[in-house]
Amino acid sequence: MSNSVTLPHAPRRSLVESTIELIRAQIESATWKVGERIPKEQELADMLQVGRNTVREAIRVLSHANVLEVRQGDGTYVRSNVDPAEVMRRVSRASLRDHFELRAMLETEAARLAADCRTKADVILLRRLLKEREDKREREAFVDADLRFHSAIAQISGNTALAELYRYFSNTVRLNTLSALDDAGLPEPDQQAHIAIVDAIERQDGEAAALAARAVVAPLIAALAAEGRSSQ
Structure with missing residues (x-):
């Protein structure tokens, strides 16, 4: 050359x-x-x-x-x-709004697919993980329990690529969820919103599961948009 x-x-x-x-x-x-x-x-x-x-x-x-x-x-x-490491560095530098919009895309499709693929054992697992999430009071333990719940849905989706992408993305999910919890001006998704996801997955209603998953993060995205937060 x-x-x-x-x-x-x-x-x-x-x-x-x-x-x-x-x-x-x-x-x-x-x-x-x-x-x-x-x-x-x-x-x-x-x-x-x-x-x-x-x-x-x-x-x-x-x-x-x-x-x-x-x-x-x-x-x-x-x-x-x-370069995967550089991609994740760039993702980690994105705004909270960008992060939760991306998370909504992944979790919405994971829930839709999980509704089609779930077994009775999967539903039992999700309800147990939801109970663990509800029982956690310490901030980091709560976020870890929340992440285990959403990661389980990605695994249940049956789509290996989606599950692996979510696993790869999980550390960024954790860090940004902690950041959102630290911001008193942002809404915190309640337990009932998460229960709605599992109820829809149990009914094998993919569209309802997707809507319920989107509803979990939609208030956060709307609040961040109202504050004018972007990746800039």
């Missing part, structure tokens, strides 16, 4: 992290496409005006994230244009 490619110089404040960000930007913008070999270490070092060791460490980190693939004796290739 030619040395004619010009990249922004890496700021000196955090050379490895800045180099990672700059390499990732080239990949996300498709300057370097999936399956394509990127410039050699020394070429990258010259482009970014950093040391070769800095470039080597950045490549190591991105290789560990499966964004790059180092082929001994051949070079380094773009393996993926998505």
Whole structure:
């Protein structure tokens, strides 16, 4: 690959992290496409005006994230244009409103699918988890119980991709739920709203289950919208 490619110089404040960000930007913008070999270490070092060791460490980190693939004796290739860790960092920086809108999408469809797939044992499990949620008084224990309930619905949905996505997203769910609870101006979904989800799942009424799941977070989303909160 030619040395004619010009990249922004890496700021000196955090050379490895800045180099990672700059390499990732080239990949996300498709300057370097999936399956394509990127410039050699020394070429990258010259482009970014950093040391070769800095470039080597950045490549190591991105290789560990499966964004790059180092082929001994051949070079380094773009393996993926998505870095899961970076995606989650961006998700974690989104506003509460953005978070709860995304959560509503996931939980609405999970509840709809769970209504079709549920067994009697699943309903018993959900009611037990609801009771645990109701019994928790300590803030973090309550949020953990709430998360176990919603995670169980995702599992019961029978959609492996949705369940895994929710599990991957669960730590962000937890942190943002804690943030919402700390804001006295935001409504807290009550137990009855959650019971409505399980009742609909037990009846195998997918549409009602989806509406009930949406109703749990809708007041929060409306309150955040009224306050003008966005991702900005």
